[in-house]
Amino acid sequence: MAEWKNRKRIVLGITGGIAAYKGPEIVRALVKAGCDVEVVLTEDAERFVSPMVLSTLAGKRTWRQQDFLSEEYGWKIPHITLADWADVVVVAPCTAETLANIAQGRGKELLGSLLLATRAPVLLCPAMNVNMLADSSTADNLRILKERGYTILDPDSGDLACGYEGKGRLPSPEVILEEMWRAVCPFKTLEGKHILVTAGPTWEFLDPVRFLSNPSTGKMGVAVARAAWYRGASVTLILGPVPLSRLAGFDVVRVVSAEEMKEAAFAHSGKMDFIVKAAAVGDYRPAEYSGEKMKRSGSATLQIELAQNVDIAAALGERKHDGQVLIGFAAESHDLLKNATEKIRKKNLDYIVANDITAPESGFGTDTNTVRILGADGSASEFSGSKEDVAEEIWNIVLSHKRSSR
Ligand SMILES: Cc1cc2nc3c(=O)[nH]c(=O)nc-3n(C[C@H](O)[C@H](O)[C@H](O)COP(=O)(O)O)c2cc1C
Structure with a gap:
């Protein structure tokens, strides 16, 4: 593995979309790649994926919305500590709601404040129903976020959990990891080439x-x-x-x-x-292609030009x-x-x-x-x-x- 990939510090934000069930797989892939992972859930994401599973796989606590303004963790200012600690922030899956919140600079959730505070590169992986993705509000938000320097991973097309077929699927953990490496690679020596x-x-x-x-x-x-x-x-x-x-x-x-x-x-x-x-x-x-399968001939050798x-x-x-x-x-x-x-x-x-x-x-x-x-x-x-x-x-x-x- 390239040296610059060693022990990268990843904040993985998981939001409340159906693809949140793939969150544990993403954590596994990151840990397997030698990353140090802090998982941050939005309040609604907890309805889709268990913090306990994520904590077990990451080998540390999962940050929940209740930790944000809590007396227990408040003194650590979790959103600033995590924002400064991260080499890269990945939000996967990223809902339409969270895209809108980021585009508006909202900090009501731990994840939103963290994204406002971080100076690390941010990779957003939108996943949603095909019509939600095509909606002009979502399209505008994606355009605004791209212009502001966020890296957006294009969703895959195929069968969607909601029963529709089309664009909106969360790409595989493998693809998310590759995009993350690209976002975090310290050498940008071939940009524009x-x-x-x-x-x-x-x-x-x-x-x-x-x-x-x-x-x-x-x-x-x-x-x-x-x-x-x-x-x-x-x-x-x-x-x-x-x-x-x-x-x-x-x-x-x-x-x-x-x-x-x-x-x-x-x-x-x-x-x-x-x-x-x-x-x-x-x-x-x-020199010659035989359109029909060549048969064994009687001779022990075959010459091919x-x-x-x-x-x-x-x-x-x-x-x-x-x-x-x-x-x-x-x-x-x-x-x-x-x-x-x-x-x-x-x-x-x-x-x-x-x-x-x-x-x-x-x-x-x-x-x-x-x-x-x-x-x-x-x-x-x-x-x-x-x-x-x-x-x-x-x-x-x-x-x-x-x-x-x-
Ligand atoms: C069963 C179910 C599945 C959902 N799946 C998605 C989804 O894949 N993508 C999305 O953008 N919103 C989805 N939503 C809507 C979000 O859960 C909702 O907008 C939520 O407030 C998102 O909050 P968050 O972005 O703060 O986590 C779904 C809602 C339900 C009830």
Whole structure:
């Protein structure tokens, strides 16, 4: 886990919507991620979720409305103490009523006063009936709050507890956590930047049921995309055929073959400030595709002719516009440095992240990686760690060079 995520202090406000029943799950996810959590309930939220369950999961008392102006806790001024303590305040679910109260600056409830007092980033996760959400008062309140700098997590669409179908569902704890990390990430070094990341393998079909591929899982590319997104970038992820969750926040383009990945990369590359080519694209595809499933023939061997795919990184290198930074990946089994250095020159890359796929706990499918990060300017460094840490290090290096070369 990235170092800046260590023991973050989270105030989780839960308000009186039906999705409050998911509050305990959010607390569990936060605690599991190593966060220190203080839960604050509105008075009406207690009708939907038990303070005892929340206290048990958070490992501490739950703050209730009765604690706000109480003699027992009043001297602690709970709303100020909690507001100052928090690294980030998350309100999930956030009702239409609470949105209206925040927009009007109301402090009658402990949660409302806390939100007025805090200087920490605030993430609001509205959840309600589709018509309540679409109502012009709610829409106005959301717009006002966005303008004031609150981060609003867009509700999901689907079946709603009230029997309606449409927009208004509370996103999963996983998605809420990712948005929270983005809100609390201390490095906003990629704000306003557009980033394209390719990740995963490609499948090159021989016939309707067989393909040539490689063991790439897309984990490294997704980690690079995630780290850029935490830093404020708008991220487009072109992803090969892998089953990956946790993709919220990105504009995801799913592709299967190298040809599709090329088309998608070309279509999106123009406006990008940074392009990271982390996908393991097949160098070759079967020269001929058989529309019918190939049958065993009498012979013991089968010859398949292969045709070369376009080298997407090199093609992007040729089209690179002024100021665009192109970062390639090289999975090598031998002559790592020699091959990687050659690729920088041949493909007009600014950086290459090279890894030795024969090294233990490195390369395809693992959660860790050992990489050399080489720059076209001759810079070189080595880094080992989780793929999340490697992704952070790649951005640290690329952005520090970019700053110093200005
Ligand atoms: C069964 C039931 C479910 C409700 N669900 C929601 C909801 O999902 N979202 C919402 O904005 N309001 C919902 N409400 C209305 C809120 O409970 C009501 O506005 C309440 O005063 C909110 O108070 P609070 O925001 O201070 O917690 C629901 C009401 C009932 C009776």
